[in-house]
Amino acid sequence: MDRYDFTLGTAVVTGAAGGIGEQLAHALARRGSALALVDRDAERLELVAKAVRAVSGRPVATYVVDLSDDDATHALGARLADEHPDATLLINNAGVALGGTFEQVSEEEFDWLMAVNYRAVVTLTRALLPVLRANAGSHLVNLSSLFGLIAPPGQVAYATSKFAVRGFTEALRAELAGSVGVTVVHPGGIRTGIASSARSAASIPASEAAAGRAGFNKLLTYPPEKAAEEIVSAVERRRPRLLIALSARVPDVLARLFPARYSSVLALVLKAGGRSR
Structure with missing residues (x-):
């Protein structure tokens, strides 16, 4: 496929009120995309839209929807397809985090995370795929995670959702080859608000949950604006797979070399890195 042309149609971005999504909105606007x-x-979404409108001459539409609500997500998909028949890019970026072991996380908590991180990706892709197919040169981006490459303890729900996004996207890429470009993105420790906004299983004591979020937040160092630029560049060049930051690339290599033992190997690598500082 030819390089993606950002000026041809509307780019739909979920999770656009902060973090990578906010920076994607700015990066796409600078390249001439209309935005949804x-x-x-x-x-927060209106603040982002206002900032983008100040520097862009293209339309910027906003949609306030809680993607954990399956019915609302289906309605959003139908509305986006109806109101943006010129859509040529869908970036399923929205995501939530939930800490806790499988036994600590309730069925309701697990389902809430899966609704946002996985089912919304499938629902919006299903709704907008006919539009993307109808518009030549279209592209689809789904954000998986570092935890779509490795599955650490205490992240069963999150890893399940992100491995699901990875599998869905890779299979879809094979099915759509030659008609719609498809990219799966695995960000490492990106400096966003996902740690501070992360939920912990209700069964976990508040002090333990707060300590876990604080520890997780220390790992988030990669600038979101840089991550957004890498994603936009991957779209333009039709890259099928993008790993962002060493915190994603190193675990990916370890998971390939030691598929059954990468957790212990990674722990040794991190321990050695700590001693060298």
Whole structure:
């Protein structure tokens, strides 16, 4: 396929009120895309849209939707397809985090995470795929995670959702080859608000949950604006797979070399890295 042309149509971005999604909105606007931005945070989403409109001459539409609501997500998909028949790019970026072992996480908590991180990706892709197919040169991006490459303890729900996104995207890429470009993205430790906004299983004591979020937040160092630029560049060049930051690339190599033992090997690597500082 030829390189993606950002000026041809509307780019739909979920999770656009902050983090990578916010930076994607700015990066796409700078390249001439019209935008349809989705998030559950109405106030933050409007601030992002206002900032983008100030520097872009293209339309910027906003949609306030909680993607954990399956019915609302289906309605959003139908509305986006109807209101943006010129859509040529869908970036399923929205995601939530949930800490806790499988036994600590309730069925309801697990389902909430899967609704946002996986089912919404499938629902919006299904709704917009006919539009993307109808518009030559279209592209689809689904954000998996470092935890779509490795599955650490205490992240069963999150890893399940991100491995599912990875499998869905890779299979879809094979099915759509030559008609719609498809990229799966595995970000490492990106400096966003996902740690501070992460939920912990209700069964975990508050002090333990707070300590876990604080520890997780220390690992998030890679600038979101740089991550967004890498994603946009991957779209333009039709890259099928993008790993962002060493915190994703190193575990990916270890998982390939030691598929059954990467957890213990990674722990040794991190321990050695700590001693060298």
